[in-house]
Amino acid sequence: MPIGEAVLSAFMQVLFEKVITAAIGELKFPPDVKEELQNLSSSLSTIQAHVEDAEERQLKDKAARSWLAKLKEVAYEMDDLLDEYAAEALQSKLGGPSNQDHLKKVRSCFSCFWLDNCLFNRKIVQQIRKIEEKLDRLVKERQIFGSNIISGTERQEIKDRPKTSSLIDDSSVFGREKDKETIVKMLLTPNNSNHASLSILPIVGMGGLGKTTLTQLVYNDARVKEHFHLRLWLCVSENFDEMKLTKETIESVASGFSSATTNMNLLQEDLSEKLQGKRFLLVLDDVWNEDPEKWDRYRCALLTGEKGSRIVVTTRNNDVGKLMGGMTPYHLKQLSDNDCWQLFKNHAFVDGDSSAHPQLEIIGKDIVKKLKGLPLAAKAIGSLLCTRHTEDDWKNILQSEIWELPSDKNNILPALRLSYSHLPAILKQCFAFCSVFPKDYVFERGRLVQIWMALGFIQAQGRRRLEDIGGSYFDELLSRSFFQHHKDGYVMHDAMHDLAQSVSIDECIRLEDPPRSPVRSARHLSFSCHNRSWTSFEAFIEFKKARTLLLLNGYKSMTSSIPKDMFCKLKYLHVLDLHRRDITELPESVGNLKMLRYLNLSGTGITRLPSSIGRLFSLQTLKLQHCHVLDYLPESITNLVNLRCLEARTELVAGIAGIGNLTCLQHLEEFVVRKDKGYKISELKELQGITGHICIKNLENVASAEEANEASLSKKTYINTLHLVWSDRRRLTSKKADKDMQILEYLQPHHELSELTVKAFAGFYFPSWLSRLTHLQTIHLSDCTNCSVLPALGVLPLLKFLDIGGFHGIIQINQEFSGTSGIKGFPSMKELVFEDMSNLETWTSVQDGQLLPTLTELAVIDCPLLAEFPSFPSSVVKLKISESGFTILPEIHTPSSQFPPSLVCLQIHQCPNLTSLEHGLLCQKLLALEQLIITGCPELTDLPAEGLRGLTALKSIHIYDCPKLEPPRQHSLLPSILEDLRISSCSNLINPLLQEFHEISSLKNLAITDCANLHYFPVKLPATLQKLEIFHCSNLRYLPPGLEEASCLTAITILKCPLIPCLPEQALPQSLKELYIKECPLLTKSCQGEDWHKISHVPTIEIEDDSMMTEWSIRRRLS
Incomplete structure (x- = not known):
């Protein structure tokens, strides 16, 4: 029989605090209700002392298990009662006739509310008294099955795992050779640090993954034995006792050591002396300490110890590894299916030989796939079989979950339950709930946190946002290996999922195939698309106590109609997820779900929301993404004063009049200002919890500065990205500029604030506060056409990205923009962009190397009057100059040889005034430059006098549309390591370049376009060439000689070269995989006829000239 662990301790803790809060008056209960709540809190205090003891006993005590189940029902009844009262209040x-000023009432609801409905109060009192009676009976029943509370020592014995040692039979280990080699290398590699004599390597992974086994392999490796003077193995486990560990370490160093002293100083001096000058390896196995x-x-x-000493720590908790410092934690992964099979086979069959049992081998491999690479599970289940x-027998195991296996043969869950037992009570509750999701489910962190919030799992902590607290809960579970990273989110290993099921039986159920007999009292339900036996919503009505209903996987074969009375019967729902259901409407009865806090309707076909949605006063999360036929939200939506998350199309949210009433809202990506009531910027005033990104549009509709002030943006501490946008279609006047x-x-x-965007601002200058936002990291300023002075942004200490564009009023960038000479301008800047500044003529700034000391990317785009700018720092990696008025290139400021230029990529585009590259940065020692792109410079005539040969790292050159460009006369142009060369419309340049090909030994890609002066290739192409492209060379008469020797060539493309008559005499190389020929009539005819044998071996051929040849080429491609 499976063991279910009612996770009550966390739930009771939250419930106890809830009752105490109610009793001391936060809800302002009437005196008689308050008195009963105080009595109830006393009863809870009495019974809470027995809960943890009973949870420990239930593993072996059926009576304790039954008692916990009864207590759980009473606890839920109590919690439902408090939730119902709060919702009713x-x-x-809000629901009365005079709710015109409902926002004001909501704010005072929990501080001055006095519910004067005597009948309701009497009902509450009666229900509380019934609960007290049940609790009293449970206290008496507790005495029947044993009143002795388990001592801490006894409880520790239940949790402890066996002590480990360094000994291992490596013949029974599979799939860890690569991990072992990696770790051995890490241990033997010298530490580059001059001050760290001791390095610590944490090995992190979930329970049962084989961390200890791997460490034993490393510990006993011959190279490790030879390298270290001493090797020590200590099994630490849960109790990290420094004195005990120190004694055990001394015992390992000095055999026979024994001491009764409790003087830590003496012990440490003794250990320090014994390790003096010795290179040691210390293994601390199974560490849990977080102090x-x-x-x-x-x-x-x-x-x-001698430098080079190492400590290896095995732990399930990544935070423990980080706490201990040292090397980056080594995260151990699961075994491959093949290695897991070898391990399973070794335990399941005599001598590990399955050949005599072919059918069992087939089933066994299916079992192994379910184990998801967990060594402990492979050994345990192999031994069981x-x-x-x-x-x-084998099929029964295949069809069973781990938690259903016989407990006397199953050591998997006990090993994992140790991790569970170390969780704080509240995290136990969060983890156990996750069993409601199917195996292999990909979790979204934010969505799961929202559901935990809705279920009351997240406890408030001062002024911290619930979302942040819940996020820390999730991160803690992730750190402890209860979750694992996945490319689309997070997943839970199947064994962890089985653990979650084992601690939440009858609490969380999944309605899946094959159909099981679900417990109707279950609190959390999920419905999987695989269950075809559930075809209507009526089936869910039987679960009257359900708090969670998740319809997963978008299965749309269920009837689209929700019964009108369904939500009258499921009145305890906190979480309802109907996303991607084939439903078109939500019944009005949804308004009866007083306790509903999470509603997901994303991807449904609903056309409207019922007005009763406005009665869901407890609702925290409403998801309406991808509801494409939903055109508007009801006016009552503004009653949802507890709503924290509203996910819907931007236009739906923008259509809410009076969104400022949603005072708990945490996310509002866009707010469109209108002049109408309910849409003014003052709606933002009370939305103090807005978090993350917000874009405020149409600011021209703000009537006055006073109205702008009502937005209270300076008080919104959680906004990190702010966009302020005016319309760019308005006619600008001086009056509008002043406004x-x-x-x-x-x-x-x-x-x-960390990121700011200002767009289409009509002012002449920016406010001074912009230079005081010292946390800004990113600024975008665009289309501020009237602005004549840039703000002093150089003083911002953390600014990393600055993009300024569309400032047509700027003529000069002066020193004020960068900062005074006494400080470094833009000390943290990484990327700077100036774009579309039609009147910018000069940029003057600090000339002593203080400007932009950390800049890595610089772009100057569409600044046609800007002829030069200051030398830029040697830290720049990428420089782009486009559509600008430069006559010569700028220089790189290199204060000394210790700071050589870091430039890797240089792009010059469409600079009509640029005539020569003989001056500026290309004449400096650009030893890191790898890519040079020059395009659209019609007046450019001169390359650097010494050519480009001195650019020893240059691998890629693209030169387009530079018809006057000439090669240097006395020096070679191309660097010897060039890999990629593309030349277009540079007729004066192409032939001299080709002459240098014999000096290039690494060229891989060659593209030549629009070079009318090219008649033939004077030399053979480099043997390293992989791709050749020749386009629009109208006078080219011959393909390059020696193509048959280009053994690396894989692709040739020839386009619009009408004078090429045929292929070279020899066949094209056998390495060729693709041949494309288009609009080359003579070559096409040759390839179709006498040259066919030269290309017949090429897998892909496309030759197009007329309709006949097109059909032929297609047939060839398909064959």
């Missing part, structure tokens, strides 16, 4: 306040002080106290005595040789400046002055955001 809120609905009474840095304990670790530091133990570690002090280990620092006297070693004495069972019938197919039925914009006044409005922007009062739209000052919180000082911790």
